[in-house]
Amino acid sequence: MTADLDVVGVGNALVDVISMESDEFIEGRGLVKGSMRLIEPDEAVALYDAMGPGVEMSGGSAANTLAGLASLGGRGGFIGRVRDDQLGTVFAHDIRSVGIEFPVPPATTGSPTGRSLIIVSSDAERTMNTLLGAAAELGPDDVDAAFVARAQVTYLEGYLFDRELAGQAFEKAAAAAHNAGRLVALTLSDSFCVERFLTAFRGLVSDVVDILFGNEDELCLLYETDDAMEALGHAERVCDLVVMTRSADGSVVSKRGQRLEVAAEPVPRVVDTTGAGDLYAAGFLYGLTHGHDLATSARLGSIAAAEVISHVGARPETVLAGLAAPLLV
Amino acid sequence: MTADLDVVGVGNALVDVISMESDEFIEGRGLVKGSMRLIEPDEAVALYDAMGPGVEMSGGSAANTLAGLASLGGRGGFIGRVRDDQLGTVFAHDIRSVGIEFPVPPATTGSPTGRSLIIVSSDAERTMNTLLGAAAELGPDDVDAAFVARAQVTYLEGYLFDRELAGQAFEKAAAAAHNAGRLVALTLSDSFCVERFLTAFRGLVSDVVDILFGNEDELCLLYETDDAMEALGHAERVCDLVVMTRSADGSVVSKRGQRLEVAAEPVPRVVDTTGAGDLYAAGFLYGLTHGHDLATSARLGSIAAAEVISHVGARPETVLAGLAAPLLV
Numbered sequence: 001m002t003a004d005l006d007v008v009g010v011g012n013a014l015v016d017v018i019s020m021e022s023d024e025f026i027e028g029r030g031l032v033k034g035s036m037r038l039i040e041p042d043e044a045v046a047l048y049d050a051m052g053p054g055v056e057m058s059g060g061s062a063a064n065t066l067a068g069l070a071s072l073g074g075r076g077g078f079i080g081r082v083r084d085d086q087l088g089t090v091f092a093h094d095i096r097s098v099g100i101e102f103p104v105p106p107a108t109t110g111s112p113t114g115r116s117l118i119i120v121s122s123d124a125e126r127t128m129n130t131l132l133g134a135a136a137e138l139g140p141d142d143v144d145a146a147f148v149a150r151a152q153v154t155y156l157e158g159y160l161f162d163r164e165l166a167g168q169a170f171e172k173a174a175a176a177a178h179n180a181g182r183l184v185a186l187t188l189s190d191s192f193c194v195e196r197f198l199t200a201f202r203g204l205v206s207d208v209v210d211i212l213f214g215n216e217d218e219l220c221l222l223y224e225t226d227d228a229m230e231a232l233g234h235a236e237r238v239c240d241l242v243v244m245t246r247s248a249d250g251s252v253v254s255k256r257g258q259r260l261e262v263a264a265e266p267v268p269r270v271v272d273t274t275g276a277g278d279l280y281a282a283g284f285l286y287g288l289t290h291g292h293d294l295a296t297s298a299r300l301g302s303i304a305a306a307e308v309i310s311h312v313g314a315r316p317e318t319v320l321a322g323l324a325a326p327l328l329v
Numbered sequence: 330m331t332a333d334l335d336v337v338g339v340g341n342a343l344v345d346v347i348s349m350e351s352d353e354f355i356e357g358r359g360l361v362k363g364s365m366r367l368i369e370p371d372e373a374v375a376l377y378d379a380m381g382p383g384v385e386m387s388g389g390s391a392a393n394t395l396a397g398l399a400s401l402g403g404r405g406g407f408i409g410r411v412r413d414d415q416l417g418t419v420f421a422h423d424i425r426s427v428g429i430e431f432p433v434p435p436a437t438t439g440s441p442t443g444r445s446l447i448i449v450s451s452d453a454e455r456t457m458n459t460l461l462g463a464a465a466e467l468g469p470d471d472v473d474a475a476f477v478a479r480a481q482v483t484y485l486e487g488y489l490f491d492r493e494l495a496g497q498a499f500e501k502a503a504a505a506a507h508n509a510g511r512l513v514a515l516t517l518s519d520s521f522c523v524e525r526f527l528t529a530f531r532g533l534v535s536d537v538v539d540i541l542f543g544n545e546d547e548l549c550l551l552y553e554t555d556d557a558m559e560a561l562g563h564a565e566r567v568c569d570l571v572v573m574t575r576s577a578d579g580s581v582v583s584k585r586g587q588r589l590e591v592a593a594e595p596v597p598r599v600v601d602t603t604g605a606g607d608l609y610a611a612g613f614l615y616g617l618t619h620g621h622d623l624a625t626s627a628r629l630g631s632i633a634a635a636e637v638i639s640h641v642g643a644r645p646e647t648v649l650a651g652l653a654a655p656l657l658v
Contacts, residue, residue: 048422051426052426054423055384056384056419067382085414086414086416093380095382097380098382
């Protein structure tokens with residue numbers, strides 16, 4: 001069977017609630033700027049009460065990546081779990097409206113649709129406080145092996161690793177991809193994520209993952225070193241294709257140990273870094289699944305990331321295919 | 330009793346769902362660019378399905394005005410109806426988070442929280458398609474006369490006139506304001522609104538309203554003339570203070586027939602005109618309730634309107650008190 005989709009993502013289906021707050025607000029509540037942290041319903045209510053007026057827009061790491069892929073003209077699918085509530089409707093609408101297939105019906109029982117309370121500070125850093133809700137109740141039953149088999153790449157969101165049931169969904173998706181002769185990609189997602197599940201992540205990377213995405217911090221934590229290039233070396237030994245992002249310093253792509261450094265795309269003004277890694281992955285995977293070389297794929301990642309950090313919100317506001325066109329002629 | 334609030338607004342409690350679409354999209358669906366139109370649930374679903382990815386943020390005309398007043402440092406209250414659902418929680422959070430009192434508890438029965446599907450086109454025009462939902466079920470029982478009596482000005486949103494029960498809420502609020510020796514303001518809200526309820530609006534303006542806000546089109550429709558200045562003349566004869574907004578041409582303020590023209594505030598780039606009239610009213614009412622003269626109040630209106638049309642969304646993104654400070658020293 002030929003793959004009629006470029007990428008299927010498996011991730012948290014979340015709606016972002018974004019407000020701009022001062023550093024004092026972040027410090028005063030004991031939050032760690034730039035981090036992602038899971039919160040329980042009680043804390044979500046208290047934090048939301050304290051936050052200023054919010055803007056709601058669909059988020060979720062892998063879902064952002066799929067939205068970016070669609071904006072580049074790619075074809076994708078998403079597997080994640082929402083409830084049959086208003087935020088669930090918003091999430092499903094937004095991802096389908098950009099042409100991504102989202103075959104998982106909203107759950108009729110369980111927690112409400114998950115949300116991420118995102119505080120953006122004046123230096124464009126985002127501090128994420130995520131109430132996973134229904135997203136965390138994703139399980140293997142939500143993964144349709146035939147759907148996964150349609151995609152060249154199955155892209156797994158590290159954040160999902162937090163729950164056992166979701167871990168089983170991961171395994172099922174990865175197995176379905178490999179059985180169909182497809183590739184499995186993983187994004188490490190977050191330092192805290194890596195720390196919490198160090199052994200499991202290492203096993204996953206060495207046994208299952210064909211393409212690994214991570215930033216310097218995440219890779220360093222994964223291989224317990226302070227040296228990003230050393231960490232990359234560890235990853236290279238077990239994983240065919242490793243992509244290490246380095247914020248303003250661009251990225252390093254390593255294919256069977258052959259390293260390639262690519263610069264970041266300049267941005268006139270960085271407004272909100274939310275979604276930078278997600279959109280980098282979107283550009284990279286679009287390139288990879290459309291026959292472009294690694295340098296071009298990484299440049300596409302840089303272009304997509306640059307667009308998303310130049311405005312509030314984690315999904316593109318501009319048609320990325322237009323921004324990428326000069327590179328693809 | 331002294332008034333410890335500047336303004337209490339009575340209006341539709343709505344969450345805006347905003348997407349950017351082409352002129353072809355608007356024409357293809359038979360929508361009238363720049364208008365507001367009420368839609369039923371079936372059409373709301375069909376239109377939402379056709380719209381691109383959305384951004385959700387609190388809206389509602391009078392509620393936007395109150396948010397603007399708060400951003401200028403004013404004290405306000407809001408009366409409107411939401412359901413006990415996720416969008417209702419968003420609306421209540423956002424208005425309370427800027428310091429506006431919102432004493433109406435969410436309804437536990439009836440329609441879901443209302444929403445306005447707003448299509449913004451590349452020329453910054455907004456086309457609004459509003460499913461009133463719970464907002465239209467506002468009735469006199471939701472109006473607490475003692476709460477209204479606390480405000481110098483009670484500000485009524487013309488849109489509410491669409492439903493009889495809401496009309497009764499209007500009457501109760503206006504009576505409570507006048508019984509307490511306060512002022513009653515009305516915004517005509519929309520041309521279609523004025524056309525539908527011509528006689529009722531005329532009666533309201535001549536019998537109840539102390540301060541009337543309207544744009545040229547609305548006033549022309551109200552007095553069935555093509556000449557805005559003639560329409561203003563009609564309004565002047567029955568209403569103590571009339572404020573006519575004229576988009577890029579600024580505004581005309583008429584106090585007992587004495588007219589004052591005030592220029593619009595220049596805007597580098599108009600992005601989305603949603604909320605322009607609402608924010609003009611915010612600035613004007615802030616000035617009026619803080620002892621400023623009419624020229625200064627109108628300038629404050631222009632400044633607040635200029636801020637809100639320079640970005641997507643109908644509520645200020647910048648602290649308006651900062652923008653207004655040079656005028657108020």
